[in-house]
Amino acid sequence: MPEKDRRSLFEQWLPPEASLQAVKRPPTEQFFLTNEERILLTENAPIEIGVMNAWPPIDYVNDQGKPIGIGANFIEAINLRLDGALKIIPGSWDFIYAEYHPFTVSSHPSCCNLRVTVKALGDYTSKLQSSLHEGVSSSIQGPYGMFNFKNGKYKKQLWIAGGIGITPFLSFITEVDENYHVTLIWTVKTLGEASYQDELNSAIKHKPNVRILIHDTETKNHFSIENHYNSVNLADTTAFICGPEGMRYGFIEQLLKKRVSINDIHFEEFSFR
Incomplete structure (x- = not known):
């Protein structure tokens, strides 16, 4: 997609007076972090954050391969307050964003581990077993429904x-x-x-x-x-x-x-x- 078309899409999501450079100005104050949080940031820096590389105007990369978009600029604004502890990694992330899927928790509420039970019934659930392995992170939303x-x-x-x-x-x-x-x-x-x-x-x-x-x-x-x-x-x-x-x-x-x-x-x- 040409840069001017990407820019046009992006500007549809921002009011005219909002400058894309505004989020890059040094913040007036830093986040308040506990000692434990500062140690965590220091020991794990840079903390990599994945963003989509072709999802304008939310997240995409320009002709120079630089991640831009609403999400990327938001992360940059946070990063200024964290002394550059974050690193944006653009990519397709197809598997992560492929599908939102409801699963039922099968573990007891007081259990220290969260267990979901999945049966291979379609394309998404069929490839889960081969795609998941120890250490893979996941994003969980919910709970939904009133089945109790x-x-x-x-x-x-x-x-x-x-x-x-x-x-x-x-x-x-x-x-x-x-x-x-x-x-x-x-x-x-x-x-x-x-x-x-x-x-x-x-x-x-x-x-x-x-x-x-x-x-x-x-x-x-x-x-x-x-x-x-x-x-x-x-x-x-x-x-x-x-x-x-x-x-x-x-x-x-x-x-x-x-x-x-x-x-x-x-x-x-x-x-x-």
Whole structure:
């Protein structure tokens, strides 16, 4: 892209009186940093910050290869206050910016490590395993949604998971206490896919108020709420469902027939809306 066209794009994002050189003027005051923060900057300088090399007017490089744009100028303004501790590294960063993807946290809230469980269902998730390795940094936003068993109206609850939809329940089951009476139904294509069976059984070892039903559709028909609960009325039950859209709608229909109020059926989306 010609420099004049890049400049024209950039100027669309700034008021006429705003000079691109304004951020380069020496600041009137420095940031206040603690001794620990100053030591961190000194020991790790220069701290490299990646910016896109072809994303005008946010970040791009000019004909001389110098990073410019709104983001680059913002970093320069900060850098003046940090005595040049930052270094801008332009690049494509295609993998980092390729896709924002929602994943459910499967570790307990009090756990020192944050765990997400991912199944290779598309192009992005399929290449994660080969692309990730120890030391790779990531950016996490959230949390999103209100999928939490504590938000249920009733303490008697049905948790229904389909395949990788078991993820949120791995966290739930470690936190649920004796005041709840929970049945977790996990439907999988084959028992070999129930890779968290041992973890679940260990979690409920001392929780007689929680029971787990693992149902494989390879050797059995699809799980039927009607057949399992027969003449039982579930009107005093709150249900939580996580799984593929088709499975979710199927279970919602079954639950409504068992007198579960639509307001007491909660589900988690597999994607951002």
